[in-house]
Amino acid sequence: MKKICVIITTRGNYAKMKTVIRGILENPDLELQLILGGSVILEKYGRILNTLEEDVKIDRVIHFVIEGENPVTMAKSAGIAVSEFSTAFENLKPDVVIVIADRYECLAIAMAASYMNIPIAHVEGGEVSGSIDESIRHAITKLSHLHFPATKDAARRIEHMGENPQSIFKVGATSFDVLAEENLEDLSPVLAYQKSSGVGAMIDLVPGKYIVVIQHPVTTEYTENLAHINETVAAIQMLQIPTVWIWPNMDAGSDGISKGIRLFREHANPDYVHFFKSLPIELFAPLLKNAACIAGNSSSGIREASFLGTPCVNIGTRQKGRERGKNLVDVVYDRNKIAEAIKQQVEHGPYEADYCYGDGKAGEKIVDVLSTFSFSLQKQITF
Amino acid sequence: MKKICVIITTRGNYAKMKTVIRGILENPDLELQLILGGSVILEKYGRILNTLEEDVKIDRVIHFVIEGENPVTMAKSAGIAVSEFSTAFENLKPDVVIVIADRYECLAIAMAASYMNIPIAHVEGGEVSGSIDESIRHAITKLSHLHFPATKDAARRIEHMGENPQSIFKVGATSFDVLAEENLEDLSPVLAYQKSSGVGAMIDLVPGKYIVVIQHPVTTEYTENLAHINETVAAIQMLQIPTVWIWPNMDAGSDGISKGIRLFREHANPDYVHFFKSLPIELFAPLLKNAACIAGNSSSGIREASFLGTPCVNIGTRQKGRERGKNLVDVVYDRNKIAEAIKQQVEHGPYEADYCYGDGKAGEKIVDVLSTFSFSLQKQITF
Amino acid sequence: MKKICVIITTRGNYAKMKTVIRGILENPDLELQLILGGSVILEKYGRILNTLEEDVKIDRVIHFVIEGENPVTMAKSAGIAVSEFSTAFENLKPDVVIVIADRYECLAIAMAASYMNIPIAHVEGGEVSGSIDESIRHAITKLSHLHFPATKDAARRIEHMGENPQSIFKVGATSFDVLAEENLEDLSPVLAYQKSSGVGAMIDLVPGKYIVVIQHPVTTEYTENLAHINETVAAIQMLQIPTVWIWPNMDAGSDGISKGIRLFREHANPDYVHFFKSLPIELFAPLLKNAACIAGNSSSGIREASFLGTPCVNIGTRQKGRERGKNLVDVVYDRNKIAEAIKQQVEHGPYEADYCYGDGKAGEKIVDVLSTFSFSLQKQITF
Amino acid sequence: MKKICVIITTRGNYAKMKTVIRGILENPDLELQLILGGSVILEKYGRILNTLEEDVKIDRVIHFVIEGENPVTMAKSAGIAVSEFSTAFENLKPDVVIVIADRYECLAIAMAASYMNIPIAHVEGGEVSGSIDESIRHAITKLSHLHFPATKDAARRIEHMGENPQSIFKVGATSFDVLAEENLEDLSPVLAYQKSSGVGAMIDLVPGKYIVVIQHPVTTEYTENLAHINETVAAIQMLQIPTVWIWPNMDAGSDGISKGIRLFREHANPDYVHFFKSLPIELFAPLLKNAACIAGNSSSGIREASFLGTPCVNIGTRQKGRERGKNLVDVVYDRNKIAEAIKQQVEHGPYEADYCYGDGKAGEKIVDVLSTFSFSLQKQITF
Secondary structure: OOOEEEOOOOHHHHOOOOHHHHHHHHOOOEEEEEEEEHHOOOOHHHHOOOHHHHHHHEEEEOOOOOOOHHHHHHHHHHHHHHHHHHHHHHOOOEEEEEEEOOOOHHHHHHHHHHHHHOOOEEOOOOOOOHHHHHHHHHHEEEEEEEEEEEOOOHHHHHHHHOHHHEOOOOOEEEEEEHHHHOOOOHHHHHHHHHHHHOOOOOOOOOOOOOOEEEOOOOHHHHHHHHHHHHHHHHHHHHOOOOEEEEEOOOOOOOHHHHHHHHHHHHOOOOOOEEOOOOOOHHHHHHHHHHEEEEEEEEEHHHHHHHHHHOEEEEEEEOOOOOOOOOOEEEEEEOHHHHHHHHHHHHHHOOOOHHHHHHHOOOHHHHHHHHHOOOOOOOOOOOE | EEEEEEOOOOOHHHHHHHHHHHHHHHHHOOOEEEEHHHHOOOHHHHHOHHHHHHOOOOEEEEEEOOOOHHHHHHHHHHHHHHHHHHHHHHHOOOOEEEEOOHHHHHHHHHHHHOOOOOEEEEEOOOOOHHHHHHHHHHHHHHHHEOOOOOOOHHHHHHHHHOOOHHHEOOOOOHHHHHHOOOOOOHHHHHHHHHHHOOOEEEOOOOOOOOEEEEEEOHHHHHHHHHHHHHHHHHHHHHHHHOOEEEOOOOOOOHHHHHHHHHHHHHOOOOEEEEEEEOHHHHHHHHHOOOOOEEEEEHHHHHHHHHHHOOEEEEEOOOOOOOOOOEEEEEEEHHHHHHHHHHHHHHHOOOOOOOOOOOOOOHHHHHHHHHOOOOOOOOOOOOO | EEEEEEEEEEHHHHHHHHHHHHHHOOOOOOOEEEEHHHHHHHHHHOHHHHHHHHOOOOEEOOOOOOOOOHHHHHHHHHHHHHHHHHHHHHHHHEEEEEEEOOHHHHHHHHHHHHOOOOOEEEOOOOOOOHHHHHHHHHHHHHHHEEEOOOOOHHHHHHHOOOHHHHOOOOOOOOOHHHHHHOOOOHHHHHHHHHHHOEEOOOOOOOOOOOEEOOOEEEEEEHHHHHHHHHHHHHHHHHOOOEEEEOOOOOOHHHHHHHHHHHHHHHHOEEEEEEEEEOHHHOOOOOOOEEEEEEEEEEEHOOHHHHHHHEEEEEEEEEEOOOOOOOOOOEOOOOOOHHHHHHHHHHHHOOOOOHHOOOOOHHHHHHHHHHHOOOOOOOOOOOO | EEEEEEEOOOHHHHHHHHHHHHHHHHOEEEEEEEEEEEHHHHHHHHOOOHHHHHHHOOOOOEOOOOOOOOOOHHHHHHHHHHHHHHHHHHHHOOEEEEEEOOOHHHHHHHHHHOOOOOOEEEEEEOOOOOHHHHHHHHHHHHHHHHEEOOOOOHHHHHHHOOHHHHEEEOOOHHHHHHHHHHHHHHHHHHHHHHHOEEEOOOOOOOOOOEEEEEOOHHHHHHHHHHHEEEEEEEEHHOOOOEEEEEEOOOOOOHHHHHHHHHHHHHOOOOOEEEEEOOOOOHHHHHHHOOOOOEEEEEHHHHHHHHHHHHOOEEOOOOOOOOOOOOOOOOOOOOHHHHHHHHHHHHOOOOOOHHHHOOOHHHHHHHHHHHHOOOOOOOOOOOO
């Protein structure tokens, strides 16, 4: 049995790995090793441990995040992650480690695995974006032995960087698998969840009559994050549309973003906004599907929203260079422009679905490849 | 003043950085920050700290190597390196960090610097080789903002991987700068050094009448290193030519290599071999220049030896894919083939110099670029 | 000049070290080295960095707290503290390190200092309490070279444990120095601070008409902390007296305590409670002085309150075994008993001052000893 | 089943735990969890892993030693030990952790266990010695819940420090258990081992005609270790008696000791000395039993030698304050005095056995207590 080690460090990762985990569990040739770590186990970012534990056995829980949320603690947390994951790998002896996308700890995990001669399968490599994420993503590609890009463009870039074409499988975005499976019309579970979770006003969720805001910190704009979030806050204050605001991921700089959101909530105390720390993907999917618009800089505006046809206002540099569907409008950090763009997107209404980021079968394809692919530790650039 | 942080973790790194360090010290626009760490500060690998301290101020000494010399300790040492270097960077606040080549700690250093938003200049990227080194080298390239490849081929590969052509400067190998400057005819300092340093027989050093052996562990052949070194040992025992044997770098697996060499010394007690833990570049250069042949898998056989015209027998996979000069013959791990190849190279005598790896002015060129280059933290792949 | 290294890791530590820091700065024979770390630098526990930076130069800021707030992360944070403080000591080369009281990181700091052959002066050793704190406190005593207990009893215990009587100086509690110096009648700065800081109701602060609650987690009752805080919450809900509630220190288990307080605030939304993350000692002192009662398990109820004559209701096991003034009543974790005890203490009104914990001159005495004491690294038990 | 976690970090620890390990394995109420770490797994200190693996299952191998062997790396290694052992404890969930004696990593292990609310049983506490070891030993006592001192004096001291008398069991030294069981007359296995292990001359081992030397570094005399060992070396050179010299433990400062021994061997190349990195206790016991004298500063000269009646010359401060049998003579670091003392002891011949350090049944007694003792995490000083 091939032991496949899946590592979940954010709620987003879990959404991306859900069908992969299920596929591994169902495949008689594969054995799942599940490690949780980082924000996924921290209450303040919305604990999904409970959700997970119902489904599957968790092999390890790894703590590696040093408090402080600045560039030094990000680096130190990465260092601890290298060390802690190497202990886990030593004990679990996986045959393959799956590394997802481009967060700072993912490069740390890839480093630990590659130094320990364990093959790496990288999901969602090859994409282009602004900020340090892009450098991390490509560095992981150069350490990986098997690649599962989401799009044609991403696959092309991975090959162009010198990876063996036989090791590259364009599978689409895994996060769409759940979107494709679920009935996304019913908003009542989200309404119910509002009562027991998050803070702020209880808002009415009528399809096409509310918006969603998610704005993450931008690492390379560390000192400006507070100023940037304040522009978005001001725009939302101008519009006063019912709004579901989802808290950012932890990262160097989330202090600035968090502070801006917290001040907004405490001082303006807006009666048209509900704040969630996080939403399980089962609730987020119908919320996004039925939103009049998603604003901010989350990748879900670019990716999931294009698949669902939800209008998106993408703010600032974080998603620079990523492929965009027709559902998206870009704006700079300017309260007036943000407000204006949201207004126009709300008026436009839903777009047609765009499959450039995936068709909802990615997990299945990944598990197929994992069960048959024969890994070679020796890699060499192709040119 | 631009603060340039130079990090030396092996004796080889010091040789590579010597003219860069001198150039920074002489340039009124640049300030040197010097950090020593890892094997460079460990007596068992030959302490060069003393040598260094005469020349320049050392800003930090960093201990990060966990004893054990296996894949787990390599990964954990890398994790500690990330954490320790981030402390140093926080205190020293460099404007640029110079990362050299492809050792495991170099990716850790690059990770720390990039997560802390400090631009990285990478020396000797873009090369092809076997083993994990190559993956590390390319991953560092994807994290770096300025590139100083040694060869045309390496520069081409860095560009092909999507780095901005304006950030790539082909400068040649810095390690040749010292070779170009020194008088390499005089072997008497090496003879003198034999008396106070290393163990084994005192051997006569007549130009063209002795050979040099350096064989490093190959990380991805972790369990076979002892068997491989034994082939080389056997070949040397067949030839019984006066031999200078230089101890390997520490790395996962050097236990195997070290053990093989140690057993050779203790059991065979050969009267034709002197063993050095390391040699300062000032002594190594004339030794290599006047050797009848260099055997093993050190990059000096490929690079420095091609510049100097010294015949080389390259053993095994470690240098796979690297550009080769005319001075080089490849052999597999086989005692008879190794012995035969050395014999033929000794008979052939010196080759003509080949400048494919550098012309001896690399340090100068690097310092020129550093003093004028305007760094941008934001990177994006070019395709 | 003797270099005295003072390390502040909590707001409480800062209060305890304020006059010591001032004394060192004013003493021509001593040089201050100030290190901040842990919760003191984390916004969520109330950042005092800004306050500090106006006063004195900070030599190092050290991040060592791993997120998670459970026993594993407490242990791992301690491990990181050992490593990080040893780097700081290596660079700063202090002649003495001052370690305060009994928090988990204090033993880590003492370990780093003693392994590096740096003499340790321990403030507030020798006291008795429940929980792991006591073991930590005595272990630090056995690593320390100079002792500054607060009380006669504590001094006696340190001597009884085998420390050299010549190294023990009973100085009183340093935290009382500030109490002795300040005019504590004026509550208006606290009233003003309420508007800009903390959350909850704006409450009126009339001397003798409000209470203060501080309840910290008890490490050895890790799983019961939530249940215990709920008893206190219920008691406060019965009483509905104007209440200032101060958030607990971070520690394994503060998740349970924090959760209880947060649920209280979010669900009951009490109009008679204001919640502070922390209060600078300048504001806390008048607040405590004029309170009708302090309830919970903070040491300030035992110590500062006895000095000030403020009635105290001490809940549960955390302060077990500590010397008590006449101002204190002990109760178990029971809502009715807690409520009843608070009611009686409010009715009783202020007690007479009790100097068993100090006379307000501790800082001065400590600095005098530090400037003349001649340290010896060699220690031996006296029996 | 009570899970008892035994941690072996040196060859000496293994000797001390051998009968305890056997007793746990044979006791149906106890389950053994065995962790190896530190020098025990490093070849350069003599790998006992192989010996161990034949006997029992090893649950974890933990690497925590940072190369460098100076006070900073000792502190950092301790920090890593805290973190690594807490991971192991989290996964293995022991009911009791056994901590042995007083090495720097033992306090780290005790810290990890106590912060994780795991009861600690401490073997060989309460003793007096010079150097940092004593502080460490007493600090561990203050963190421990169950005490197994070797001597009456040690038991008295532990009680005097405030530990609960009910938690103190005087059991004797565990290391004597093996001595009591074995036939110690036969030196032929040691003679045979000489051929395959260690370096230097093959010396004849006639009872009463050879001496044993073991000198460890003294941490608080860090810079003088080289000078001190040179006195011993000089004394041995004067005497030229057949000598078995056993390499020191790793510790900050072993570089100095190791260097002195290495220089002796390489330059003097004495034909009357055989050097071992280490000796399994089965070989060490007969060697010591039949030696004319043991010289140096090893605790075996004080303890095992008194039990066996072997004359001892104890050099310098390392064993200051320990109980001594009649077999022992103390000398300062002075070549003439050392040589003279050894000469007299050789002439004296064997002493009578002295049971002050144990009667050879310690392991049995420890296992009995472990299987029935009911631990309480809550500790309080008794005065």
